[in-house]
Amino acid sequence: MVVAEVPKLASAAEYFFKMGVEGKRFRPTVLLLMATALNVRVPEPLHDGVEDALATELRTRQQCIAEITEMIHVASLLHDDVLDDADTRRGIGSLNFVMGNKLAVLAGDFLLSRACVALASLKNTEVVTLLATVVEHLVTGETMQMTTSSDQRCSMDYYMQKTYYKTASLISNSCKAIALLAGQTAEVAILAFDYGKNLGLAYQLIDDVLDFTGTSASLGKGSLSDIQHGIITAPILFAMEEFPQLRTVVEQGFEDSSNVDIALEYLGKSRGIQKTRELAVKHANLAAAAIDCLPENNDEDVRKSRRALLDLTHRVITRNK
C-alpha cells in the first residue's frame, strides 16, 4: 500500500532488489543451504499430508528469515549512506540531495518496520532477539567505524570486532535463527552460528585484499576506496606491525593522495596482503570445521547442501572480485 502511494519509496525498493541481484544474493543463498543442511526429518510421519505441511511450513518460515535478513541488510546500507551535515553543506542542499537523505532514512525505516512485522509473525521470541541484536550490532559497527580514535584505528582487535558487528553478525545470527526454527539443539545452533560468523569474516578479509589488488595479483589495481575514505583495513594493519613508521602516515590521513602512494609502497614491502589472506583462510577453515561437526545425516539433499556450504568456504577465499 505504502509503496504504491509513494513513487519515490518505490524507487528505494527497486534499489533494494538491484542490491539483491548485485550481491548474487549471497546471504539468502547461505541461509537456504543452511536450512536444508539442518533438515530434521520427522522420524515417523503420521501420513504424507501432515509431514509435507509441517515441512513446508518450516521451509516458509526459514525463507522468511532470509527475507528479513535481506531487509535488515539493505536498511542498514540505506542508513549508512545518509550523509553528515558537513556533506550537505558541500552539496549546497539541492533538492535531490536533500530528498536523497530523507528518502534514505524513510526507506530504511520502512524496510526495518517490515522486517519487524515479519519477525513478529514467526512467533518465536528467541529469533526476534537474535535479529534485533543484529540491528544493534550493525549500528554499533557503523558507529565504531565513524568514530574511531587514533589508537583504535590502528588496532587489529578493534578492527576485527568492528568487522564482526558490521559484516559477520548478520549472517551468523541468521544462521543460528535458521537452526532454532528447525528445532535443533543449542549445540547445533552454535555450529550454525560459527559457520556464519567465520564465513562472514573470511569474506570481509578477502574484500579488504581485493580493494587493494583488484582482479590482478598486484597491488594498486583495486578501487582503493577503503583507504581513500580513511578506512584502515587488515592489510594496512598488518603492514603497520612490520613498519611502525607507516602509522605516522596513517595518522596524517589520506586526503592527500600522496599519502596513499606511500602507504601502498609500505604495503608492497610488507606481508600485509599475504597475512590477511592467511587470516581469511583460517576463518574459512573454521567455518568448514563447523559444518563437519554437524550431526551425521544420510539424506542426499542434506549432504548436498553441506557440501555446498563447504564449497562456499572455498569460494570466498579464491574469488577475484
Added chain:
Amino acid sequence: MLIYRGLSRISRISKKTSFGRRWLPSHPLLSGASHSAAAAAADSSVKVLGCREAYSWSLPALHGIRHQIHHQSSSVIEEQLDPFSLVADELSILAKRLRSMVVAEVPKLASAAEYFFKMGVEGKRFRPTVLLLMATALNVRVPEPLHDGVEDALATELRTRQQCIAEITEMIHVASLLHDDVLDDADTRRGIGSLNFVMGNKLAVLAGDFLLSRACVALASLKNTEVVTLLATVVEHLVTGETMQMTTSSDQRCSMDYYMQKTYYKTASLISNSCKAIALLAGQTAEVAILAFDYGKNLGLAYQLIDDVLDFTGTSASLGKGSLSDIQHGIITAPILFAMEEFPQLRTVVEQGFEDSSNVDIALEYLGKSRGIQKTRELAVKHANLAAAAIDCLPENNDEDVRKSRRALLDLTHRVITRNK
C-alpha cells in the same frame, strides 16, 4: 446507606444500557458555548470535585445522582488527583532502567542515548504515565492467594513486564523522533539542541536504529508474541504516518479523513497499541483489551487535535500567538481543514503553499473568520469523551488503587482538552 446501594444498583443497570453510557450530544462543551467559557467552566469543576463533574452536567438524573452520591461519600477521603504524581516513583525506576538499557559501547552512541533522556524529562513522560495507570486500572487480583509469597511474586513479575512495555514505548517514540528530526532537516537550524544538528544526520539515524533494536530485544524478552506483533505494527504505523505526511497529493492534504488516518498512525497508534499490550499482559479478555485500545487511541487523537489548535493559539485564546510551526512547514492540520470547509477559497491559498509568509497571514485571516478552531476543539472533546467512556466500561472493581487509577485516567482525558501548552 440503603438509598446509596439502591441508587448504585440502578446506576449499574443504567451503565449497561445505551443511554447511560454516552453523553455526547448534550455535553456543554459541544454546544455553541464559546471556547473560553467552556474552558473556564471546566477549570473550576476540576478545582471543586474532580473531572467527573464536567461530564455529568447534562446527564440523565440517575447518572448524575450516582456521581453526586459517589463524590459525597468519597470526597471526604480522596484528595485532588494528580495522575502524574500517582506514578511518579515508578517512573523514576523506569527511567533508571531505561538508562541502563540503552548504554552503548561506543561513546558517541552513548551520548545519543543521553539526549534521549533529556527528551524524556521534557515530555513529562506522558505515555509511560498513561501505561502505568492503565496497568493498575486493569489489575486482576488473584481471587484466592495460595499464600502471600506466591501472589506477591506473580504480581511483581506482571508489574515489571508492564513497566517494560512503558520503557519499550518510550524507546520506540524517541527513535521515531530522532528520525523525524533528520527528515525535517530544515529544522535543525532552529532546533540547535536537536541531535542531528549536534552530531550529524547519520549519528541521529544510527541512534534511532539503536533504540529501535533495543526496543525489539526488550520486546522479545517478554515472550509474548501477540505483544511483539502489536508493537512491531506500531513501528510500521509510525513510518507509514511519516510517509503520508511527506508525500501527500493536493487532494490528500485537503482531506480530513486522510489527516485523521495519518494522525492515528503518527500519534495515536503507539499509545493505543501499548495500552492494549498492557491489557494482554494482564491476562485480560479481548473485550477489555479493546477498551484499553480505545482509551489510548481516543486520548492520543484528542491530544493531537489540541496540539494542532495550540500551534495556532499558543497560550492565549487568540489566534496567531502560537508557534505556527505546522503551517510554516506546509503541514495542514485540523483547524485549517475545517476552515477550508467553510471557505473553499482558502484551498487555493493552501495549494500555493506557505513558503510565502503572506499566505500564512491570509490563511490565519480565514481561520479567524471560520469556526475552524472551535470545531477542532469540539472534535477533541468528542474523542476525549470516547476515551472516558472506555474507562467507564471496564469491569467493576472495588479495589481502591484500581479506582484511583481509573479516576486518574479519566482526569487525563480532561487534561488533554484543557491544557494550554
